[in-house]
Amino acid sequence: MSVFVNRGRQLAALRQAFQDAGPGRCRIAVLSGPPGIGKTAMAERFAATAVNATVLRACGAEEDTGLAFGLTHQLIGSAEPDTLYEAIERSQDGPVVVVVDDAQWADHPSLQAICSLPRRVRTASLLIVMIVRDPGDPGLPGAVHRILGADGTLRIALTGLDEDAVRDLCAELTGHRPSRRAARRLRQHTEGNPRHLRALLAEVSPESVDELDVPLPVPRSVAAPVLAALDACTPAAQGLIGATAVLDERCPLHLAAAVAEVAEPLTALEEAIGSGLLAEEIGTGHIRFRSPLTREAVYQEHLGPVRRAALHERAAAAVPDRAARLWHRARSTVGPDADLATELGALGHRHATTGHWPEAARYLGAAAGLAPDAAARERLDLEASECLISVGEADQHALARRLHELAPSPWRDYVQALLELNAGRIHSAATLLTELQRASDSDGIPHARINGHLRFVRHLQHRTWSAASLADPDDLDGVRRRVIAHLQRAEQRWLSGDWDEALSEGNAGGALAAGGGQALLVPLCEAGQVPLLAARGEWDAAEARLRAARDRPAAETVPLVSAAVATAAAHLAAARGDDDQVLRVSPTLPSDLVVDALITLGRLDEAETVLDRLRANAVGRPLEMAAAARVRGGLHAARRETRQAVAAFENSLDVLDGLRAPFLTALTRLGFGAFLRRAGRRGAAAAHLEPAHVGFEALGARPYLARCARELAACGRPGGGRSAGESSVGLTAQESAVAGRAARGLTNRQIAREMVISVKTVEYHLGNIYPKLRVRSRTELAVRMAGG
Structure with missing residues (x-):
């Protein structure tokens, strides 16, 4: 069964290298990465799609390293290196692909022969694919290092699969697509290694992957070599490795030695490094495991309960951090311990107060396990659940089943409200939260949290969409706060013209919301990207x-x-x-888009009614005020109220002046210019349409750029660009328009009249233009704008 997922970009690079290897040319590609990462799978997938190619394969083996020309024999059935060259040159069936797997174990004479091919090939089209764990391996011959480091070599370093690819792989292998949270845990557990993922999925049921409360096992195929390596170590090295597993994946060497009670830590470390289990971080004094699964294999499979508890007890006495001491004490304790539960609970509460939810959940959960009575265990467990919900790590289905079995209590109702809210059932969430807010006894639930969730619910129930006005992220917790922060940044970057960044923020917010179980915020992230993509004309x-x-x-x-x-x-x-569609999809929205559509369709009285609502909602919000002024200008223009139309458009531009809102500014100039053009004032129209064209072009707003170009063509400016002599280098669109006219000798008053702006605005722009272009007079400005 195929396990080839998430490698499209790398596969495309290999195919491009294959196409580049024309007659008499040789290309080299090196695939590197740890065992099981998918190097061979990628090479085989590529070879299967290499059209009309002769594929020669060979694989190094550790036991055959000393067998001279063993690899050459695999390729062509001969140990003669010249025969390899002749076979490639004589190939009449099209290009040749040589795939050398596990090159780090290949015999050196064969590698020398293969590395000589690039300079010997005369007529053949040849691609050499080297598969190696580490291209910097000092055991490889010098000839290999030279070609792997050459400028023309394609280097592809494969890393672990991302969360989406983990989900794809699970679905392909088991028919079950895990949740994003489950996929994230799988990826962390296996580092996204496809081989480890396959082994793990073969040992657990597909549904159990989504049970976040159940620890993931170590696949037997991973545990077996780790245990074999441990068995070959001395007791001192075993002790150091076991102590490191108890202390975590990474810890100071001296601390691990103290916990393991090893007298000669450097000797033990050297042996542990030689076993392939530990690595030294030179210069830091720290040691670490080679991979998370290696650590889990040692902790779960090698250390028995007695040894594990003893090491945790020693760690509790040795570590300097109080929180770590409490954690190790908890891991070494069997049965209830009221004092320790109280200390852990207090530590968890402190972390929760400061918003450190994962740490809070960890300590509260440990406290629940040690609490002496059922009521205390239940409350601590619910507090830990709140923290997990806040970071999107709760198994919400399992938690819902558990809540159903509990007796009614404020904490149960509070956690139930959070589950309802995340599932999109806001009315039931609002009811539960309101009752908690009114209750005289909330059993220690911070009222600030209840109130913050209620404020969020009320926004969801009553407010129209605006990320910036949705809620103050400081009032919210965990994933929700981070998603809304992404939404706010996306909206700000959309308005300021940083559209690629806006898309990136929206994607990040959507992924976080989906992975964190925020059912309400996912569609907000998705819908928030539509205006930008539409403005670019990316319809699909x-x-x-x-x-x-x-x-x-x-x-x-x-x-x-x-x-x-x-x-x-x-x-x-x-x-x-499509103005009719605008009204069909948003008939009740007090939006500038609705007003525009009504004006175009000639429904002017309706447009004025919507505009009144729009203006009332825009008070105190500059961008909304500018949008309302723009469509008011359009309404006056449709009624042939020239003076009022000019005043409204100018008002919109005045509000936008100084704000970084290039799309809204270009939109206003487009509307203003179109009105002036229809009024017969072509010069004044072009003064607005040209900078609008520049703005739309810079943003990549293709539909609006096309409209602007049509208006410019109607003004007798078919190029749709800037006037001769104008330059926008370092200038805003409006500054560029002012500078071009000043360079042609127009006075400030003439510029103001032609561009339909005030003299003071012209003076303001010139004050910015001179230092930007490093000129001191209009004469120098004319030379600079002419390219002198």
């Missing part, structure tokens, strides 16, 4: 995001999410110029 991507957001249950049940989806759909329709 915009439709896919909109479809995904619209298909979420919250899109029908939560007003805020419904509004976000409607707004996204309106942006997509507006970018396409």
Whole structure:
């Protein structure tokens, strides 16, 4: 069964190298990475798709390293290196691909012969694929190091699969696609190594992967060599390795030696390094395991309960950190311990107060396991569950079943409210939270948290969509706070013109929301990217995001999410110029897009009614005020109220002046320019349309760029670009327009009249232009703008 996932980019690079290896040319590619990472699978997948190629394969073996020309014999059935060259040159069946697997164990004479091929090939098309664990391995011959380090060599270092690829692999192997949280845990446990993942999935049921409360085992195929390596070590080295496993994946050497009671730590360390289990971090005094699975194999399979508890007890006496001491004491204790449970609980509460949720969950969970009575255990367990929900690490289905079995209590209702909220059932969440807020006894649940969740719920129920106004992230906890921070940054970057960054922030927020079980925030992240993709004319991507957001249950049940989806759909329709669709998808939104559509369709009285609502909502919000002024200008223009239209458009530009909002500014200039062009003022229209064209072009806003170009063409400017002599290097679009006119000899008053702006605005822009272009006079400005 195929395990080839998440390697499309690397496979494409190999195929490109194959195409580059034309007649008389040889390309070399090296695939590197740890065992099981998928190097051989990638080479085989590539070889299977190499059209009309003759593929010669050979594989090094540790026991055959001293067998001279053994690899050459595998390739062509002959031990003669010249025969290898002749066989490649005589190939009449098309290009030749030589795949050398486990090159670190290949015999040196064969490697020398293969490495000589690039300079000997005359007519053949040849690609050599070297598969090696570490291209810097000093055991490889010098000839190999030279070609692997050559400028023309393609180097592909394979790393572990990402979370999405882990989910794909699980689905392919078991038919079950785990949750993102489960995939994240699998990836951390195995470092995304496909071989380890396959071995693990063969030993556990597909459904158990999603049970986050159950520790993942170590695959037998991984544990067996680790245990064999341990058996070959002396007791001192075994002790050092076991103590390191108890202390964690990485720890100071002196601390591990103290816990293991090893008298000669350097000798023991050298042996542990030789076993392949530990590594030394030179210069830091720390040692670490080669991989997380190695540490788990030692901890779970090698150390028995007695030895493990004894090492934890010694660690509790040796570690300097109080929290670590408590943790080790908990791991060495059997049965209830009221004092230790109290200390661990207090430590967990301190971490929760400061928002360090994973640590809080760890200590509260440990305290629950040591609490002497059922009521205390239940409350501590629920407190730990709250922390896990906050970071998106709770097994929500298992937790819901557990809550159903508990007697009613404030903590049970509070955790139930969080589960309801994350699942998108905001009405039941609001009911539970409101009751907790009104209750005289909340059993120690911080009222600030209850109130913060309630504020979030009220935004979801009553507010129209705006990431910046959704909620103050400081009022929220864990994953929700981080997702909203991503949403806010995405919105800010969308407005400021950093559109690639906006998409990146939106993607990060969506992945975090999905992985953290935030069912309400996922569609907000998806819908939030639609306006940007639509403005760029990326229709398929915009439709896919909109479809995904619209298909979420919250899109029908939560007003805020419904509004976000409607707004996204309106942006997509507006970018396409489909005014009827704008009104169909967002008939009740007080939006500038709706006003624009109504104006275009001639429904001016309705447009004014929506505009009144829009203006009322925009008070105190500059960008919304600018948008309202823009569409007010469009409404006056449609009514042939020239003076009022000019005043409204100028008002919009004045509000935007000084704000970094290039798309909104270009949109206003496009509307202003189109109005002036229809009024017969072509010069004044071009003064706005040209910088709008520059702005849309810089943003990649193709649909709007096309509209602007059509308006410019109607003004007699078919190029759709800047006037002759203008330069935008280092200048904003408006500065570029002012500079071009000043360079042509226009006075400030003439520039103001032509661009339909105030003289003071011209003076302001010139004050910025001169230092930017390093000129001191209009004469120097004219020379600079002419390219002198």
